[in-house]
Structure formats: structure tokens, C-alpha cells
Amino acid sequence: MSASENRAPVPDWLAVPDDANALATEVWPTSASRDAHGALSIGGVGVAELRERFGTPLYVLDEPEVRARARAVRTAFETATARHGVHARVYYAGKAFLSTEVVRWVTGEGLAVDVATGGELAIALAAGADPARIGLHGNNKSVAELEQAVEVGVGSVIVDSLIEVERLAAIAERRGARQAVLVRVNSGVHAETHDFLATAHEDQKFGFALGDAPAVVARIRELPSLAFIGLHCHIGSQIFGTAGFAESAARLVDLHAELLAGGDVPVLNLGGGFGIAYTSVDDPTPIDELATGIVDAVARECDVRGIPIPNLAFEPGRSVVGRAGVTLYEVGTVKPVQVSDDLTRLYVSVDGGMSDNARPALYGAQYSARIASRTSDATAALARVVGRHCESGDIVVDAEYLPGDVTPGDLLAVPATGAYCYSLSSNYNAVPRPPVVAVGDGRARVIVRGESIADILARDVGADPTDRPDPTDPINEGNE
Known part of the structure; x- marks a missing residue:
């Protein structure tokens, strides 16, 4: 049984927050804050700048x-x-x-x-x-x-x-x-x-x-x-x-x-x-x-x-x-799912998933999440943040309350991802691994380059006709 198949609809510990925009200080980097427009910044760098310069998903390390x-x-x-x-x-x-x-x-x-x-x-x-x-x-x-x-x-x-x-x-x-x-x-x-x-x-x-x-x-x-x-x-x-x-x-x-x-x-x-x-x-x-x-x-x-x-x-x-890391995602789709007669859950799909954070699938690990690009006065809604992979267990955040108006294009931030996320990352479903960006004192720089689909193809010998084995060479007999 996978970790995802043994989850309660709503964990006992999860309470409806007074403010679904608030940043719980114990799980975010000390530098994390919201600007006058409600957008998150980490290490003095705003998430809009991070998305524009480096794309998403993105590992951010303070x-x-x-x-x-x-x-x-x-x-x-x-x-x-x-x-x-x-x-x-x-x-x-x-x-x-x-x-x-x-x-x-x-x-x-x-x-x-x-x-x-x-x-x-x-x-x-x-x-x-x-x-x-x-x-x-x-x-x-x-x-x-x-x-x-x-x-x-x-x-x-x-x-x-x-x-x-x-x-x-x-x-x-x-x-x-x-x-x-x-x-x-x-x-x-x-x-x-x-x-x-x-x-x-x-x-x-x-x-x-x-x-x-x-x-x-x-x-x-x-x-x-x-x-x-x-x-x-x-x-x-x-x-x-x-x-x-x-x-x-x-x-x-x-x-x-x-x-x-x-x-x-x-x-x-x-x-x-x-x-x-x-x-x-x-x-x-x-x-x-x-x-x-x-x-x-x-x-x-x-x-x-x-x-x-x-x-x-x-x-x-x-x-x-651990606490120094935050992963940024972009929301792709939002889908309400009727879990029971009295419970609806928003499935919030992001552009990453178990390839950049395997811990929820491996261990049933719990994480938090917040909309990072804005704040909202919408009523908090029970949400599950899920990835883009072809697995029902591809869960990034099992249960969280997010503003009910979360929508495609929103930036979503998951804190406390500095440990065992990049280290366990993979190319599952041929998804390139994200870059790692260091932030501090208002500056951001790449410390680990991200991958591209071209990088994945470059390792696949059959993707380049010039690299394919010669079937006439005895050592390659049976490869065709």
C-alpha cells in the first residue's frame, strides 16, 4: 500500500486557519515575508522576479x-x-x-x-x-x-x-x-x-x-x-x-x-x-x-x-x-472533488511533483503550502496539492487550507524543502530536474543548474542517429 492510499480525508492536526495567507514562522525561512501587494519574498528577493528569471518549479535556498x-x-x-x-x-x-x-x-x-x-x-x-x-x-x-x-x-x-x-x-x-x-x-x-x-x-x-x-x-x-x-x-x-x-x-x-x-x-x-x-x-x-x-x-x-x-x-x-529551502510551483489546474456528502476537496495541480519532492510518496511526509504571488480574502478551502506525474500518489502537500479562489497561474510556495528534496529528485516521466537558486541580501543566483529536455535526450543514445550502435559490428549483434 502506498503512503497516499492510507491518508485520512482531513488529518486530525489540520485546523481551518484564521488567515490562509499567514506564514507560520516555524516552517519558513526567517527572511520570508509578504510585500505591500501580498507577494512573497525570500532573502529579499520577490517570487515574481524568481519566476521571471529562473522559471518554475524552482528550489530556493536562503x-x-x-x-x-x-x-x-x-x-x-x-x-x-x-x-x-x-x-x-x-x-x-x-x-x-x-x-x-x-x-x-x-x-x-x-x-x-x-x-x-x-x-x-x-x-x-x-x-x-x-x-x-x-x-x-x-x-x-x-x-x-x-x-x-x-x-x-x-x-x-x-x-x-x-x-x-x-x-x-x-x-x-x-x-x-x-x-x-x-x-x-x-x-x-x-x-x-x-x-x-x-x-x-x-x-x-x-x-x-x-x-x-x-x-x-x-x-x-x-x-x-x-x-x-x-x-x-x-x-x-x-x-x-x-x-x-x-x-x-x-x-x-x-x-x-x-x-x-x-x-x-x-x-x-x-x-x-x-x-x-x-x-x-x-x-x-x-x-x-x-x-x-x-x-x-x-x-x-x-x-x-x-x-x-x-x-x-x-x-x-x-x-x-531544511527550513532554509522553499520550492516554488505554478498552478496549472484546479479541480473540486466531492470526497463525501459533506466534504469537497480542491485538487491543485502544479508543474512539479514527486520528481522534485519524493518524500510524501516515500514516507507520507506532510508539508505546508501558501499562495505566494498574492494574498486573498476568499474563504479557506481544503486543498491537496498534487504534481503532474502519472501516479495517484504524486502528492506534494496532502492536506492544506488555501484561499478558495486559488487559480491557474498562481505561484504556490512549499516551505521546509531544503533537505531531501533536491537530493532525492529524479527524471520520472522524463521531467527535467529544477535549478537551485541561492538567495540572500536581495540577490539571487543559480548554484545548481536545472535540466532541460535536451539534457535528458543527450543521455539517450538512440535519440541521436549518429550515436546508434552499428548492427554490423559483432559486439552489437542482436541490438536491432
Whole structure:
């Protein structure tokens, strides 16, 4: 069953707003505002200008917002750890959104970078990131990716299997290097989140069970080309509160204490997954409170066991870029659908959809929306914002109240799309991916070029007769 097939007609949390034009401050960039004519601006740039210059759909990313949130999360964890006499390193989780410009923004604010593939590593390096401040994740890193990591001097590789341990050790030995590694473990703490997002379950592809970790660490310590520097755990994504982190920390510190008998364990990386608001009823935990709660929990567990607190590392992604992003669409059609005897819903179709935001289809994720090109005094109407793809589950915003006069040509804005929208984008139905535009201080510029249909055709060998395989060549026998 798809996420869309299991939705209530009207979610319990959704209330009819007093003003269907109002911008809920918790889900929009701080810079978002309406001008005297009711049109939305982001980073001091109006949506009319953005549509005219760059078209729609369009990813808009508020650069000052990203930078401010990067500073805030670094400061929060550095302050919390300093109270206990240890250091924190904050990695930006690149899978949320990665481009060379974003890497420059976050590293400029003091963050390290976490990557999960050779492609992400290439982007970070192209942006000038210090390899020593890059961590490489992944449950199936290729030999080529591991070779590249060792060659450029990646600061840490988070190992995920015994096969990878041996593979990486052989590569480092051949290159005359000593590669620092962390061991990813599953604490067994299941974050209160969607099953597909909860990544600390025992029965899943990432990491080692707690009981298996000592043998893995012992093997790493036997290999002169590897340096074991600590444990890594990630309990899930879009998490509110500190309880799950505290319970996970207790179990990890138990293992950490056991491993100290065999040598130093200087780092404990507790991952990320800090939630943001997607709707007006979401109540994410402030980053200062999160940092203090998590670090204090680790300190308590270490004190109980009579061991020193290790240096700590964290990997926020969504909480840095999520709220800084807004996606702009143009309304194409509006269609009232009688859902029941007493309920009519407006289906508002836009020029994007699941190819630029897969999260509603994948996870049943909820978003908000507002008409961006104007305000309206029309009565609020229940609406579902849907995309242009040939799928009934192609839903951008499942349920929202919009002015009842929403009409073709209106610009529609969906906030909190800075994380996992561009990253998960696709060419489904041969739809080109939108550009990404950075805004700030009244200026806008493209940081990731959009695609065209010509770009899609350029990859299709059969679209160009000069590129078609020669059927007379034996290697192409049977291709015709």
C-alpha cells in the first residue's frame, strides 16, 4: 500500500486557519515575508522576479539562513561539550543537500562534512573542503571509493562490515597509509519515526550489533594500517526530544567502557536526525536544548562507570538546510472533488511533483503550502496539492487550507524543502530536474543548474542517429 492510499480525508492536526495567507514562522525561512501587494519574498528577493528569471518549479535556498543554522548547531554542541571539558566536532550530513556552494557555506561556518558516496566526496573536494575534516559513510563502499578516500586523506571512514575492514586495511597498507576508522553500531534504540527512517534497528543493513562490535574492534586493532578511533551510531531521522539519544548513549557508553580495556577510544559519534517543523503543529526541540540534553546524558553515563568522557561528534543535515529551502510551483489546474456528502476537496495541480519532492510518496511526509504571488480574502478551502506525474500518489502537500479562489497561474510556495528534496529528485516521466537558486541580501543566483529536455535526450543514445550502435559490428549483434 502506498503512503497516499492510507491518508485520512482531513488529518486530525489540520485546523481551518484564521488567515490562509499567514506564514507560520516555524516552517519558513526567517527572511520570508509578504510585500505591500501580498507577494512573497525570500532573502529579499520577490517570487515574481524568481519566476521571471529562473522559471518554475524552482528550489530556493536562503544562504544566510543556512549559515546561521550551521553556526547555531556548532555553537550549541561546542558549548555543551566544553562544560564537560571535552571537544565536539559537528559534521554537516551531505545527503540532506549537497552542492559545492553549500559545502563552502557550512565549512565556512566551522562544520566538517559527512559524505556517503564517491559522488558526494567529489563534490566536497571540489568545494575545497579539507579532506581531514571529511567522514565517509556507506554500507557498500566500492573499492574505488575506499581507494579515493585513502588517497586524499579522508579524516575518518565509518566501517560497516568485516569485509570492508579487510578491504580498507589492504588498500591503506598498499598505499603506506594508516587510515582512521570508526565502527558503526546499532544501539537497538528505535527512534519514534517512520520505519524506513529509523536506522538503529538490529534487523537492517547498517552497522554491527552491539554484541558483535568488540570482535570487530579487536580485529581492527590487529591491523597496522587501520587506527580505531571510536564508535558511531545513528538512531534515525526527524527526531524530536532527547530521550532516544539518551537511551542510545547509555548503551553505547557501556560498549565504549568495555573497549577501553583494549586501548584508547577517543571519539563517540552520535549521528544526527534532529527534526524540523514541516507544519504549524510540529514542535522540534531547540538545538541548544538538544545539545545540552544529549551531552549531559553521555556525561552522566560516563560518570556512573567511572570513565572519562570522550570527545563527541554529531552529524546534522536536515536541521541545517531544511527550513532554509522553499520550492516554488505554478498552478496549472484546479479541480473540486466531492470526497463525501459533506466534504469537497480542491485538487491543485502544479508543474512539479514527486520528481522534485519524493518524500510524501516515500514516507507520507506532510508539508505546508501558501499562495505566494498574492494574498486573498476568499474563504479557506481544503486543498491537496498534487504534481503532474502519472501516479495517484504524486502528492506534494496532502492536506492544506488555501484561499478558495486559488487559480491557474498562481505561484504556490512549499516551505521546509531544503533537505531531501533536491537530493532525492529524479527524471520520472522524463521531467527535467529544477535549478537551485541561492538567495540572500536581495540577490539571487543559480548554484545548481536545472535540466532541460535536451539534457535528458543527450543521455539517450538512440535519440541521436549518429550515436546508434552499428548492427554490423559483432559486439552489437542482436541490438536491432
